[in-house]
Amino acid sequence: MLLFKLIIKNAFRSKLRTILTILGLVIAVVAFGFLRTVVEAWYSGVEASSASRLITRNAISLVFRLPISYKEKIKQIEGVQIVSYGNWFGGVYIDPKNFFANFAVEPKSYLDLYPEYIVSEEEKIAFFRDKRGAIAGKKLIDKFGWKIGDTITLKGTIYPGEWEFVLKGIYKGRDRNIDESQFFFHWDYLNEGLKKKAPAFADQTGFYIVGVTDPRLAAIVSERIDGTFKNSLAETVTETEKAFQLSFIYMTEAILIVIQAVSLIVIIIILAVVANTMAMSVRERLAEFAVLKTIGFGKWNIILLIFGESILITTIGCFFGIILTFPAAKAFADEMSNYFPIFNVTRETICLDIAVSFLIGILAAIIPTLRAINVNIAESLTRIR
Amino acid sequence: MDRTKPIIEIRGLHKSYRRGDIFIPVLENINFDIAYGEFLALMGPSGSGKSTLLNLIAGIDKPDKGTILVEGIDITKLSESELAHWRASNVGFIFQFYNLIPVLTALENVELPLLLTNLTKKERREHAAYALRIVNLDDRMHHYPSQLSGGQQQRVAIARAFVTDPTILVADEPTGDLDRVSAEEVLELMCRLNQELRKTIIMVTHDPRAAKKARIIRHLEKGVMNAAVQTNY
Numbered sequence: 001m002l003l004f005k006l007i008i009k010n011a012f013r014s015k016l017r018t019i020l021t022i023l024g025l026v027i028a029v030v031a032f033g034f035l036r037t038v039v040e041a042w043y044s045g046v047e048a049s050s051a052s053r054l055i056t057r058n059a060i061s062l063v064f065r066l067p068i069s070y071k072e073k074i075k076q077i078e079g080v081q082i083v084s085y086g087n088w089f090g091g092v093y094i095d096p097k098n099f100f101a102n103f104a105v106e107p108k109s110y111l112d113l114y115p116e117y118i119v120s121e122e123e124k125i126a127f128f129r130d131k132r133g134a135i136a137g138k139k140l141i142d143k144f145g146w147k148i149g150d151t152i153t154l155k156g157t158i159y160p161g162e163w164e165f166v167l168k169g170i171y172k173g174r175d176r177n178i179d180e181s182q183f184f185f186h187w188d189y190l191n192e193g194l195k196k197k198a199p200a201f202a203d204q205t206g207f208y209i210v211g212v213t214d215p216r217l218a219a220i221v222s223e224r225i226d227g228t229f230k231n232s233l234a235e236t237v238t239e240t241e242k243a244f245q246l247s248f249i250y251m252t253e254a255i256l257i258v259i260q261a262v263s264l265i266v267i268i269i270i271l272a273v274v275a276n277t278m279a280m281s282v283r284e285r286l287a288e289f290a291v292l293k294t295i296g297f298g299k300w301n302i303i304l305l306i307f308g309e310s311i312l313i314t315t316i317g318c319f320f321g322i323i324l325t326f327p328a329a330k331a332f333a334d335e336m337s338n339y340f341p342i343f344n345v346t347r348e349t350i351c352l353d354i355a356v357s358f359l360i361g362i363l364a365a366i367i368p369t370l371r372a373i374n375v376n377i378a379e380s381l382t383r384i385r
Numbered sequence: 386m387d388r389t390k391p392i393i394e395i396r397g398l399h400k401s402y403r404r405g406d407i408f409i410p411v412l413e414n415i416n417f418d419i420a421y422g423e424f425l426a427l428m429g430p431s432g433s434g435k436s437t438l439l440n441l442i443a444g445i446d447k448p449d450k451g452t453i454l455v456e457g458i459d460i461t462k463l464s465e466s467e468l469a470h471w472r473a474s475n476v477g478f479i480f481q482f483y484n485l486i487p488v489l490t491a492l493e494n495v496e497l498p499l500l501l502t503n504l505t506k507k508e509r510r511e512h513a514a515y516a517l518r519i520v521n522l523d524d525r526m527h528h529y530p531s532q533l534s535g536g537q538q539q540r541v542a543i544a545r546a547f548v549t550d551p552t553i554l555v556a557d558e559p560t561g562d563l564d565r566v567s568a569e570e571v572l573e574l575m576c577r578l579n580q581e582l583r584k585t586i587i588m589v590t591h592d593p594r595a596a597k598k599a600r601i602i603r604h605l606e607k608g609v610m611n612a613a614v615q616t617n618y
Contacts, residue, residue, distance in 0.1 A: 002493055002500060009488035291484040294445055295498045295545070296473020298466055378437075378446040381480065381557075 003301070007308035014281065021277040022317045025360075028270035029321020029353050030328050035263045036349045037329050039256060042249060044342035048177045049241035051215035053113060056208040056225055057244075059235035065204035066234050068191075073228055074208060079221040082211035084109035086187060091154025091163060093144070099339075100140055102154060102183035104190035107133075113211050116174040123148070123169030131189045133168035137180035139337065141170050154183075159190065161197055181341040210238070267356055274364035278310050282368035289372040290380030299373040306369045311361035318357035322350055391418035392552065392585050393442060398451035400437055411437045413608045415451070421552075424579040424586045426599035433605040435589045436557055442587060443476050443555045444468045456552070473501045477546030477584075479556035479575075483538040485530040491517060491541045492526040498549045516544035520574060536567025543574055547584060554578065556588040560595050572598045 012018050040047075056074065058064035065087075074083050086105035093100070107128055111117060119127070119135060127133045136146065146152065150167045165185050173180050187205065194202040212221050222238035229236045239247075249256070282289070289302055325345055333343035398415035401408045411434040419425055427435040440446035441453060444460045445468075452459050455475065463471060477498075485494045495513040504512065517523050520540040530538050539559060546554055556575065560568035576598055578584045588599060596602050597616050604611040 001506060002489075002496055005493070006486070006489065013488060287484070288486060291478075291480070291486075292497075293469065294443075294472065294478050296469050296501050298469045301500075378440045381440070381445070 003304060004308070007305060007312060010281070010285070010305065011309045011312050014284075017277055017280070018313060021273060021313055022320070024273045025270055025314060025317020025357070026321040026324060028266050029318050029357065030324050031266050032263055032356065033322065033325035033345060033349050033353050034328060034332070035259050035266070036352060037325075037343060037345050038340070039259055040346055040349065041340045041343045042252070042256060044177050044179070045245040046242055046249065048116070048175070048179070048342075049245050051218065051240065051242070052212050053241040054210040054212060054218060054222055054225070054238050055241055055244040056210060056236045056238040057206070059226075059237045062206065064234070065201075065206055066208065066236065068203045068205055070208065070229065070234075070236070071205075074210060074225055077221065077224045077228060079212050079214070079217040079224065080210055081213045082109055082112055084113050084209045084211075085205040085207065086110065086209070087190060087206040089154070089159065089163075089185075089190065090157045091183075092157060093152065093154055098144075100181050100183055101179070101341075102185070104187040105184050106187050107184070110184065110209070113209055116178050117171040118174055119169045119171045127168040130166060130168055131186050131192075132164065132166050134165035134183060134185035135169040135171050136167060136183045137341075138170055138172045139180040139341065140183060143181070143337065152183075159194060159198065159201065161193070163190075163193065165189075176344055177342055179341040181337060209241075267360070271360050271363055274310065274314060274360055275367065277313065278306065278364045278368045279371075281309065282306060282372050286372065286375050287380050290375050290377045293375065293377050294381070302373050303369055306372055307362065307365045310365035310368075311358065314357045314361035314364070318353055321357075322353055325349075325353070392421045392423070392456060393419040394452075394454040395419075395442070396452045396454075398438075398441065398453065399449045400434070400441060400446075401449055411608050412441075412448070412605075415608075415610050417603065417610055417613070419585060419587065422579065422583045422585055423601060424576070424599045425588065426596035426602045427587065427589045427605060428591070428593075428596050428602055429605035431591075434608045435605045438605065439555050439557055439587060439589050443478065443553075444472050473498065474549065475551050475553060477549065477551040477554045479539070479542055479546050479554065479559045481558035481561040483530070483535075483542040483562075485538055485541055485545075487530050490527045490529055491522060491533065491544075494530070494541055495544045495548050498545060502549065512548055513544075516548040517541070519547075520544045534567065535563050536570055539563060539567070539571050540574060543571065543578070547578055547582065552585055554584045554586045556586065558590055559588060560590070560592060568592075568595065 058066055068085070071083055071085060074080055084106050086103045089102045089104050091102050092098070111119065111124065123135070127135050134152065146167055148167055148169070152165045152167055154163050154165065156163055191202055210221070210225065212218055218240050225238040226236050292302065329343060329345045333340060395415055395417055398412055400412040401410040415438065427438060429435045437446065441448050444463070448461055451461070453461055460468065460471060486497065489497070492513050495516050496509050499509040499512055514523065514526060517526055520543055522537060522540055522544065525533060525537060530541070533541065559575070560571055563571060572595055575586055575588070579586050588595070590596050600616055602614045602616060
């Protein structure tokens with residue numbers, strides 16, 4: 001107990017230095033946790049994807065559409081259980097800064113394929129019945145203060161004109177990683193509009209979502225779908241939903257690498273700061289370690305004292321850093337919800353914070369400890385004299 | 386334990402220090418014995434090797450040549466960890482500048498060496514408090530070193546030195562940093578430890594008044610030991 005008391009007292013001998021080191025650690029832990037959360041937010045779509053869903057798109061590019069007639073052909077393929085389809089609408093609500101994802105989908109099959117979007121039965125039926133009907137995620141509702149029955153107007157950026165929808169339901173995510181800031185409406189409503197406004201775009205869909213009977217058949221079903229449309233005017237590429245989401249991430253991989261590199265630099269900088277603090281602290285007390293060795297303290301006692309002090313400092317920094325990570329992430333998420341609809345500090349990030357802090361505590365103590373345990377007692381005592 | 390034999394037997398002790406490429410001899414062929422319960426003062430001018438000799442006897446430095454038998458154990462043959470263990474149970478140290486841990490109270494400083502024993506926390510506290518009572522500092526137990534005078538700090542250091550009940554106490558200029566009154570108190574205390582608790586004390590000092598408190602004075606000059614002088618104390 002006395003040794004632990006000594007560890008605590010030693011850690012705060014130079015209060016200003018220790019407090020500044022802890023402050024540095026707090027900032028580093030917040031920065032590290034924050035950057036990790038950004039990376040995780042980037043991958044949130046991948047995390048939320050299902051192994052039993054495939055995405056079929058035009059082989060040339062996602063920009064090119066596929067004929068709606070493919071739906072029935074895909075349905076006939078062995079291993080396919082359900083088929084839905086949709087278009088990225090890209091509508092703007094009042095101002096472009098109010099960005100949120102909005103899709104025209106075939107409502108029934110889409111909600112069947114995405115059971116993680118929880119909508120009440122009553123709202124679901126209301127949505128299915130009204131061709132102008134739409135559902136929106138809870139976050140979106142909260143953000144814009146919409147109510148059921150409200151008319152929401154989106155200005156088309158891909159499909160020209162102003163499009164009016166009636167809010168019929170609110171969906172909530174079954175899990176934390178489900179994006180609650182999307183907007184879905186009837187594909188038929190878009191298609192009918194296009195027939196009038198831009199007939200060239202009508203009867204085409206941006207992508208098909210295919211539910212397979214068994215996730216293990218995903219590869220084979222993908223091949224069968226793409227084989228069916230080989231040498232047609234619109235050849236297809238079918239991949240798992242995860243691979244489809246990852247293809248978007250690969251486009252921004254360089255940013256992710258930079259973020260991860262910055263995380264590593266933050267760790268290295270704070271390691272240098274803590275190591276410097278420990279080196280100064282031990283150097284100032286070398287004579288004391290010599291005295292402890294003189295009265296019989298062995299190297300393990302010295303190791304315990306120095307490692308204990310270093311780990312104590314990093315633990316305090318880590319603790320306050322973790323506490324501050326949550327409000328920092330929340331403030332960021334509130335501000336940037338358009339771009340990062342899922343921005344949750346995960347348990348893995350917290351565990352990583354703790355592990356990295358512990359590792360910094362260990363690494364920072366190694367050299368000072370070696371110096372202290374190898375101190376020559378006679379020489380150190382001579383210096384005191 | 387055969388108390389008719391010397392507690393410490395030193396034979397053919399040599400020690401030199403290296404300064405760059407030059408070896409400077411500090412002790413040359415030192416031979417002498419110290420009896421059980423002796424109070425020995427080692428005197429000599431600066432650089433005569435008296436502190437080096439004290440360090441060798443206390444097992445905190447190693448000689449180049451020679452043997453130091455303490456109660457039959459040749460401590461020059463012990464490894465670092467064996468020496469640490471040996472020091473913890475056989476030697477108490479009193480330094481010129483007290484060398485207390487500034488962030489611990491007097492009681493905690495005295496308790497420190499007891500952490501290396503098998504005593505319980507309660508027993509450790511009791512032993513430390515008892516040691517402080519012996520040095521008349523029971524009313525200062527919870528004071529930090531900075532709240533104590535030099536003489537009081539040295540008395541705490543003495544309590545720390547004998548709290549583990551070692552057979553040997555080594556003191557390096559224990560009064561060197563004290564005023565005359567405090568120095569007298571510290572020396573009286575060391576005499577009591579020698580006479581009442583039968584501790585063998587080896588004290589390095591420059592001060593002839595302090596040396597007179599010892600029973601035997603030995604002079605070192607240029608690394609060579611002169612004959613012992615018996616005091617009247």
